[in-house]
Amino acid sequence: MGLTPTRALVADAFAAGNGIGSFNVLHLETAEAIVEGAEAAGLPVILQISENCASYHGALEPLAAACLSVASAAAVPVALHLDHAQDEDLVHQAVRLGFGSVMYDGAHLPYSENVAATARVVKHAEPLGVFVEAELGKIGGKDGAHAPGVRTDPFEAADFVMSTGVDALAVAVGSSHAMAQRTAALDLDLIAELHSALPIPLVLHGSSGVADAMLAAAITAGMTKINVSTHLNGFFTRAVRQSLGTDPDLVDSRKYFSAGRRALAPEASRLLSLFALSANAEKAVTHGKD
Template structure:
């Protein structure tokens, strides 16, 4: 396999009525774990690198080039996505580096400015056949649209997609970023309305805060791309804590980081299988 275009993975999931996992890369070990999870499950995955991750590593190229190399060597389709880029230039750099998709986040701008900036990124991306995701307002956990009680307006969503030309839309349906408890209540009725109103796939941000049952219901209602980060980070951190407690004299960081990597692999593979269930079925895929 080689690096997969995000468009192909999204189109296949949307056509099949299933979900696809989009999991955030924090560092090399996370990327390795996520690719291993996809290979274990025998399913595609979207690796996401956020603007925050780029800043942490001192630039996009180090973590992006490593992730691209892992994707190109994978035995299953792996796409690379830029997540929550508020910097237009960062989005353009990701396109030039070979990312399959970018999410330009203009939520900090006024509606008209958001439309204009998103349109600029979309036009540049489409010239390179790169897929574009956007969202309306700020996602919960960032003082905005995915905070409890805030919802995407279907009419505004239709107008936004038409004005920007984006390929996928993150919508506010009750989830919130960086939740460490899986207690969010997703508005599946609204998801179904948005799915019927829009001709682009829907994206669920803040999925770490939703239970398995809520996510499956959201996919059945029309959600396609399922973003997960904090939930998997919790598995990584818990495994390292457990290893260091059991091995207090260890000084080789590879030993405890390997435990974290293994923990992510198992849980990410489980989630990929969960998201890929056909509507109305239970258990794992055949």
């Protein structure tokens, strides 16, 4: 219970064929809401802070310290992850601060440079027990979308994993970051092919744009770590907007942030339950047809 290495949480989900939620933290209130949701579901969760979020706050350490404190006090296992870091120095800082995992995002680099940089990160982090995620096949959204047909190649992915020693791989299979509508169509056959080709867990970025049924199918096909940000942010923001609209004189940010926190927690709980039960539900349906 409490602060738990990411490696342990992802390994358990991978072995069981389930998904585990990795939800982005924007500020303390989102971290608190995510953990509240995890506790309500009785399930583990990964809190993740992106490089963009660290830049917004001016530094990684203050929000990281808050998340580590929230995780340590949780009644369920909670891990802390650095998301989408392109700065190797920031990765090293996260390792020093006690993050259980880091994502080095070298997808913007030529393939050989991505391999070299990711291998350096693994060499630095692995002796300290830090789980390393990387990305192959650029995932669209913020900072410029890729062409709609771009996908991660299974043969290239297998070479990348062997060459870098990375622990998990984020792959491009049809999702896109920052989608406000849940309309993305995932390539389930490609997910299954990648799952068969690689000995490590797959990570789905851009999950906010993917509907529940498609997320469940992706987990059954072989996805393990499911990243969500925009979808949960929407619950928080809509509640804040409603609170301010109801009381135009409201100036105490604790009151409208509390509304956001109360709105986000149940959806975090629901998603975690969906991810954890998806594979088991599919197995039950399949067994019932035999």
